[in-house]
Amino acid sequence: MALTKNKKVLDFVAASAELAQPDKIVWIDGSETQINALKKEAVTSGELIKLNQNLLPDCYLHRTKVNDVARVEDRTFICTKNKEDAGPINYWMDPNQAYELCNEIARGSMKGRTMYVIPYSMGVVGSDFAKIGIEVTDSIYVVLNMNIMTRVGKQCLDALGKEGDFIKGFHAKCDVDADKRYIMHFPEDNTIISVNSAYGGNVLLGKKCFALRIASYLGKNEGWMAEHMLILGVTFPDKTKKYIAAAFPSACGKTNLAMLIPPKHYKEAGYEIETVGDDIAWIRVGEDGRLWAVNPENGFFGVAPGTNEHSNYNALQSTKRGTIFTNVALNTDDMTVWWEGLSKELPEHCIDWTGKPWNPAKFDKKDKSTCSAHPNSRFTAPAENCPCISPEFNSKTGVPLSAIIFGGRRASTTPLVYQSRDWNHGVFIGSAMSSETTAAATGATGVLRHDPMAMKPFTGYHMGDYFAHWVEMGKKVKNPPKIFNVNWFRTDENGNFMWPGFGDNMRVLEWILKRCDENPIDAVETAIGYVPNPDDIDISELDYEICKGKKFDKAALAEILTVDKEKWSKEAEEIEGYYNGTIGSRIPKELWDCLETLKKNCKK
Ligand code: SAT
Ligand code: MN
Numbered sequence: 001m002a003l004t005k006n007k008k009v010l011d012f013v014a015a016s017a018e019l020a021q022p023d024k025i026v027w028i029d030g031s032e033t034q035i036n037a038l039k040k041e042a043v044t045s046g047e048l049i050k051l052n053q054n055l056l057p058d059c060y061l062h063r064t065k066v067n068d069v070a071r072v073e074d075r076t077f078i079c080t081k082n083k084e085d086a087g088p089i090n091y092w093m094d095p096n097q098a099y100e101l102c103n104e105i106a107r108g109s110m111k112g113r114t115m116y117v118i119p120y121s122m123g124v125v126g127s128d129f130a131k132i133g134i135e136v137t138d139s140i141y142v143v144l145n146m147n148i149m150t151r152v153g154k155q156c157l158d159a160l161g162k163e164g165d166f167i168k169g170f171h172a173k174c175d176v177d178a179d180k181r182y183i184m185h186f187p188e189d190n191t192i193i194s195v196n197s198a199y200g201g202n203v204l205l206g207k208k209c210f211a212l213r214i215a216s217y218l219g220k221n222e223g224w225m226a227e228h229m230l231i232l233g234v235t236f237p238d239k240t241k242k243y244i245a246a247a248f249p250s251a252c253g254k255t256n257l258a259m260l261i262p263p264k265h266y267k268e269a270g271y272e273i274e275t276v277g278d279d280i281a282w283i284r285v286g287e288d289g290r291l292w293a294v295n296p297e298n299g300f301f302g303v304a305p306g307t308n309e310h311s312n313y314n315a316l317q318s319t320k321r322g323t324i325f326t327n328v329a330l331n332t333d334d335m336t337v338w339w340e341g342l343s344k345e346l347p348e349h350c351i352d353w354t355g356k357p358w359n360p361a362k363f364d365k366k367d368k369s370t371c372s373a374h375p376n377s378r379f380t381a382p383a384e385n386c387p388c389i390s391p392e393f394n395s396k397t398g399v400p401l402s403a404i405i406f407g408g409r410r411a412s413t414t415p416l417v418y419q420s421r422d423w424n425h426g427v428f429i430g431s432a433m434s435s436e437t438t439a440a441a442t443g444a445t446g447v448l449r450h451d452p453m454a455m456k457p458f459t460g461y462h463m464g465d466y467f468a469h470w471v472e473m474g475k476k477v478k479n480p481p482k483i484f485n486v487n488w489f490r491t492d493e494n495g496n497f498m499w500p501g502f503g504d505n506m507r508v509l510e511w512i513l514k515r516c517d518e519n520p521i522d523a524v525e526t527a528i529g530y531v532p533n534p535d536d537i538d539i540s541e542l543d544y545e546i547c548k549g550k551k552f553d554k555a556a557l558a559e560i561l562t563v564d565k566e567k568w569s570k571e572a573e574e575i576e577g578y579y580n581g582t583i584g585s586r587i588p589k590e591l592w593d594c595l596e597t598l599k600k601n602c603k604k
Contacts, residue, residue: 003027003119004157009134012168013117016136020172021108022115028143030153035144042140048324052335058322061330061337062141064199066354067178069327070376071201071208071250071441073457076183078213080461087462088584098184102193105180106172109195113138118146119156122211122282122296126159127396129282129294131215135169135205142171142203145324148299148380150206165190167214169205173198185209187217187460200301200326200378201440211280211296213460219282220461220469223476228454229281230258231293233390233399234513237270242513245281245293245481246405247430247454250440251376253488253501254278255302259314259388262506265541271506274390275314275383276399278302286400289478294398297383303440304328304377306341311502314388318381325379327353329372339373340365353377375439401481402516407488408435408451413567414487416499416537416560417508419515419523419530423474426483428594429529431467431587432575433485450578464586471588482516485529490560492546498560500544500552507538526563527601534558569602 002010017025028034039060042048048060078086079098086092093101116137123130135146146152160166168191174180181196192209194202201208215226229245236242248254258278262271277295286292300318304325307315319325329338329350338347346360350372358372368375383389392399406429408414420426430453437447441457450456452463459466474480486508488501511532514521523530534557544552575595579587 001027003029003154004160005162006157006160006164007162009157009160009166012134013136016170017115019103020106020110020115020138022110022113022138024114026114026116028116028118028147028152030147030155035147038140038143042144047141049330051325051337055334055336056320056323059319059325061325061328063353063355064327065176068176068197068199069374069442070199070439071457072181072183072197073441073443075181076457077185078460079184079186080188085462087459087464088582089456089463090459093184095186095189098182098186098193102182102184102195105174105182105195106170106193109172109174110138116140116143118143118152119154119160120146120150120152120206121156121159122150122206122215123294124394124396125151125155127294129284129296129396129398130159131167131218131296132156132160132164133167133169133206133210135171137171137203139171139173139198139203141198141324145200145204145380146206148322148324148382149204149297149301151298167192167210169210170194171203171205183209185213185460187214190214204301207280207297207301208458211282212455212458215282215460216455216458216466217460220465223285225283225469225473227281227283228279228458229293229404230254230278231276231281231295231399232258232260233274233276233392234509235270235272235274239270242402242516243276243293243399244403244405244509244512245283245401246407248407249409249435249438249451249454251303251438252407252409252435255300255315256312256502257505259312259386260506261313261503263503263541266506266510273388273506274392275386275388276390276392283401284398285473285476286397288400290400291477291481292398292400294395295393299383300379300381300386302379302381304339304379305371305373305375307339308342311341314386315381317387318383318385319379321385323379323381323385325377327374327377328379329353329358339377340371403484403512404481405484405486405512406430406433406453407486408433408454409438409489410434410487411436411489411491411495413564413571414485414490415531415563416488416490416557417484417486417511417532418526418528418563419512420483420485421529423480423483424471424590425529425594427467427470427474428591429483429485430470431591432578450582462586464583467591468586468588471590484512484515494547496547498546498552498556500542504542504544507542511537527565527568527604528563528598531561531563534561565602568598572598572602
């Protein structure tokens with residue numbers, strides 16, 4: 001039975017049903033009884049495998065089709081009336097053509113199936129930040145994941161009332177045919193259509209599709225920002241708190257940074273990290289002239305491989321109940337899950353992510369095809385499970401940002417940390433970000449590509465306009481956060497990581513926040529911005545071996561803080577090529593000025 005009198009919702013559901021022709025329509029009210037019944041049904045049909053309920057209560061495993069394991073950027077379209085408005089780096093399709101194509105594919109595709117109607121809220125229901133979406137889908141997996149990742153149920157329809165507007169999301173699994181897979185966005189119609197996939201980022205429409213692509217477009221028009229950023233809080237020994245938002249491309253450690261455990265001597269001194277979000281930040285100007293951020297999500301869709309007790313204790317703890325695992329291995333000895341990096345010892349009896357018995361004897365770290373879990377295998381875990389979840393997680397106003405951090409995977413050139421000279425220079429640094437590709441999207445991994453603000457795959461409009469929007473936002477805030485860039489991934493000549501990363505990143509956060517003090521700590525001005533004096537990064541009690549026999553020390557720190565003008569001169573040329581050749585017009589003058597300054601500084 002319909003759970004609302006909102007005519008726009010009823011019309012959308014009716015039109016979706018008319019197109020897809022499901023046998024049944026089920027409204028998701030968010031009740032435990034309904035969700036439990038769906039879990040049961042999914043276990044019976046084989047869509048979910050029930051895991052050991054003593055060790056992993058309320059946890060399940062799901063396997064996708066082997067052709068459906070990551071976001072598909074080349075099949076993800078922004079469908080604006082004018083091609084120009086989607087910009088040069090989005091795939092574009094004419095909206096009429098896109099609707100027609102998807103309708104053709106989806107027509108009758110739910111015959112014999114059930115269509116679920118999921119009312120959900122991105123953000124705390126009823127808060128100023130929150131926005132409501134309705135996703136219709138024929139996948140129980142989607143319902144159950146959305147129920148973890150967002151706030152789902154009747155209260156969202158109540159918040160919408162009789163007249164309220166919402167984001168329409170239509171998802172049909174169809175035949176999971178990769179050749180007919182389309183993830184379409186219609187920012188001008190507040191609509192998303194996804195067909196022929198059943199994998200996370202392509203089908204959990206509240207996440208990248210709504211909370212980033214559509215929301216970034218809304219934010220540009222309404223004067224706020226939707227960003228691919230984690231949000232964390234740092235508590236100082238005197239119990240004061242500061243908040244940081246940080247943008248890194250998919251699978252570059254956002255979840256790890258958001259849940260960082262400080263080194264022992266920091267903890268003993270009273271430092272603590274609290275997680276507000278690990279992937280998405282919606283940011284607005286507060287009455288106090290600062291930027292305030294909320295995490296619109298309600299759970300974590302984290303990368304499983306590499307997550308363990310040491311690398312991310314808090315993430316691992318978050319997965320211990322109420323979690324859906326996707327494409328990890330099943331340990332048949334005790335019906336728990338496993339993935340590469342979870343433990344040093346390899347389990348003897350596993351079913352790999354494709355559903356075949358796995359042979360640990362053949363496992364070779366360097367050969368992905370021998371892995372038991374897919375490199376982009378995921379856990380969908382409720383945020384409330386996280387031991388370090390922030391008390392502000394459910395705040396209706398969000399948290400005030402002291403710093404914004406950009407970062408990517410860069411084997412060379414980019415130092416461990418540097419600070420922009422001012423807001424616009426910070427925007428320039430974000431716009432010029434490059435990072436090596438990861439398994440989060442289909443295609444080759446390890447290839448260096450431009451990924452401005454980690455938003456390349458997620459900006460719902462022209463990237464040049466997006467840069468201009470950032471510049472405009474800077475004008476609206478009296479006390480903008482300071483902007484930094486970090487690089488945890490510098491390698492030595494043999495490819496070894498020079499910086500320990502993980503919990504030791506706290507040492508860099510400390511410097512960053514000292515730069516945000518009213519009386520900031522000194523720094524060294526370089527061609528690219530301010531870098532720390534090596535003495536100002538605390539490396540006490542740091543025990544890290546870069547490679548056998550080579551310990552991390554002050555000299556190594558100095559090395560990863562150096563700014564090589566020759567390399568940066570080349571980088572500047574490269575950025576100029578990207579600006580001119582790829583983004584083209586619509587880049588604001590303020591950023592061109594920063595590029596000129598960089599070029600000049602490198603020649604000095
Ligand atoms: O698959 S998702 O897009 O949800 C995760 C990611 O790539 O960041
Ligand atoms: Mn992400």
